[in-house]
Amino acid sequence: MKLSILFSFLTVALISGCSQSTHQKKSMQNVSFPSFSAEAHRGGRGLMPENTIIAMLDAMKYENITTLEMDTHITKDNQVVVTHDDYLSPGFMLTPEGKEIPKEDAKKYAIYQMNYDLLKTFDIGTKVNTGFPQQKKVKTFIPLLADLIDAVQNEIKAKGKKQLFYNIETKCDAAGDNVVNPVPEVFVKLLMDVIESKKITPYVVIQSFDKRTIQIINRKYPGVKTSFLVSNKKTYEENMADLGYKPFILSPIYSMVNAALVNKAHADGVKIVPWTANTPEEINRLKSLKVDGIISDYPNLL
Numbered sequence: 001m002k003l004s005i006l007f008s009f010l011t012v013a014l015i016s017g018c019s020q021s022t023h024q025k026k027s028m029q030n031v032s033f034p035s036f037s038a039e040a041h042r043g044g045r046g047l048m049p050e051n052t053i054i055a056m057l058d059a060m061k062y063e064n065i066t067t068l069e070m071d072t073h074i075t076k077d078n079q080v081v082v083t084h085d086d087y088l089s090p091g092f093m094l095t096p097e098g099k100e101i102p103k104e105d106a107k108k109y110a111i112y113q114m115n116y117d118l119l120k121t122f123d124i125g126t127k128v129n130t131g132f133p134q135q136k137k138v139k140t141f142i143p144l145l146a147d148l149i150d151a152v153q154n155e156i157k158a159k160g161k162k163q164l165f166y167n168i169e170t171k172c173d174a175a176g177d178n179v180v181n182p183v184p185e186v187f188v189k190l191l192m193d194v195i196e197s198k199k200i201t202p203y204v205v206i207q208s209f210d211k212r213t214i215q216i217i218n219r220k221y222p223g224v225k226t227s228f229l230v231s232n233k234k235t236y237e238e239n240m241a242d243l244g245y246k247p248f249i250l251s252p253i254y255s256m257v258n259a260a261l262v263n264k265a266h267a268d269g270v271k272i273v274p275w276t277a278n279t280p281e282e283i284n285r286l287k288s289l290k291v292d293g294i295i296s297d298y299p300n301l302l
Helices: 002-029 053-059 103-108 145-159 184-197 211-220 236-243 259-267 280-288
Strands: 037-040 067-074 080-082 165-170 204-208 225-230 249-252 293-296
Touching (some): 037 165, 053 145, 067 145, 145 165, 145 184, 184 211, 204 211, 204 249, 236 249, 236 259, 280 293
Parallel strands (some): 037 293, 067 165, 165 204, 204 225
């Protein structure tokens, strides 16, 4: 009798699990990716401090923006944070006391070697970023990915805005394993746990130069869209062979993009979303080639 009850319970659990998996796949299939993905690079760092909550909310003001692009790292205490560099950058960050970070000390501040409670006390918005003279200066901090998602989703709900997509990069490579980033399996698990807990999976693209992370995504989370970032002299065919599968998107540096590349990718069912085009002339050239989106530091230009 007990074995019978146990068997029935396991059967119901299995059916339920399969049903949930099928439901998730169907819900992801029902979500349409933008016909043109206009992406605010690092939240639009040409206008606001990069990879911050205030940048993402600012980018949402531009009606053409469909996608928020961002970078992720892992902290010492296994928090997923939104930031680009392996180390706190002396170029645009200040200490909690508002002082400069000496260039010779930069490698003392590895994201992966800092707990988030300390990391969030550094100022990423006050110091002038000389590469982006239009950037508004606001004292702010490196956010948790979970908090950034909450802020964006709350803004969508409060203002009745369209659902945006999230293009999330894993910042890692083999040389940095267990030094400035966890091994890819750990990185992917921590990242996907946040994404799934926030129930935004159908609206996410995971991108990387590190093919290992998106290969894991493709294998373990086959419903999740992936994008292969490239900046090299390889042909389309060589980049696809290197990756080992056809991603949802191939994302080349904008200077790599020509008609032949776009045509080959489209014939293969792969989208082309170049990075990072920052002038009207370059944006118009790419659009004339029928790319599927553009990543830009200036969301106002897209």
